[in-house]
Amino acid sequence: MKKKYITLLNGEMIEYQLERRARRTVGLKVAADGLVVHAPKYILEIQLKKLIQEKSNWILNKLEKRKENHVLPIVWQDGETMSLLGMDITLYVVNDKKNKQPQFNHDSLTITSPESDNEEVIQRKVIQWYKKKALTDYSRRIELFAAKLGVDTPSLKLSNAQSSWGSCTSRGNIRLNWRLLQAPPSIINYVTCHELAHLKEMNHSAQFWAVVGRIYPDYKVAEKALKQLSHQLHRM
Ligand SMILES: [Zn+2]
Known part of the structure; x- marks a missing residue:
């Protein structure tokens, strides 16, 4: 060859x-x-x-x-790079007898644990932190865009689905994948708006996309970007 x-x-x-x-x-x-x-x-x-x-x-x-x-899985050790809201942050792992709350500081997340070498423990702690942060972050966005759409703020839960980023039930409950917190805000906004639009249209018809477009005009770009990002987001 x-x-x-x-x-x-x-x-x-x-x-x-x-x-x-x-x-x-x-x-x-x-x-x-x-x-x-x-x-x-x-x-x-x-x-x-x-x-x-x-x-x-x-x-x-x-x-x-x-x-x-070709995405490398996260290594749950000191010095690893992770993504938060589209930005790179560094994972610091500190060994300490006491279990402390994770500390977030601009571009790093510090996990303190007596089991600092145990990757499973570190992974669990990081993911717990992401989930907590995701709930606060998504709640704000849901509230904002629900107001823009002119609907009551629906109930929000986190999802852990492997194949979908969000869902909306016929009862109007919205679930958003916690892994999305790794994505840039524009993408999270798009998924939020997509699910909110299902409160008006429970399908993917032209009418549905028109509703999405009303609160998130750039949805086509975001939809494409999300597809490209998918593998990245599954790192975690
Ligand atoms: Zn949909």
Whole structure:
């Protein structure tokens, strides 16, 4: 296999591996370590480049997806970087005989525990802190946007779902995933508005999106950003 470079139609130069084989067509695949091109033995370099370039969008999409999927899980130790409201914060772990409340300070969260080496203990404490903070944070947003929508502030609970960021029941109870607290405020606002809009429209019809748009005009951008962020948010 040979390492090669090609400039795609968007001007981005990428690396790829070329494998020449006894085959008639050119095959592309994006593997864990990047683009792999399977090409017939006698295809001209210039022809091959053109074929790859024609697939620029497909390649860029796949490479982007691969990056998103490649998220390292959090290591529950001193010095780890976590995300809070879209900002990086550092986890500090301090060993102390006494169990103290977590301390948040601008860009760090300090967990004090007699079991500072026990990652499960640290994880539990951090997540507890995130949940508590999420409830306060989301409550404020729900109140704000409910007023904007002209409805009573609904009841709010946190969810721990793996596959959804929020939900709204027919009884008007809203649940928001505590993991969202890692996301930028704009994303949390969007999910809040999305669920609130279900109080008016219990579906995803055009009318529903019109309601969302009334309280959160930039919803399309946020929806896309949330999809891209999804894997990041599942780190925790
Ligand atoms: Zn919905």
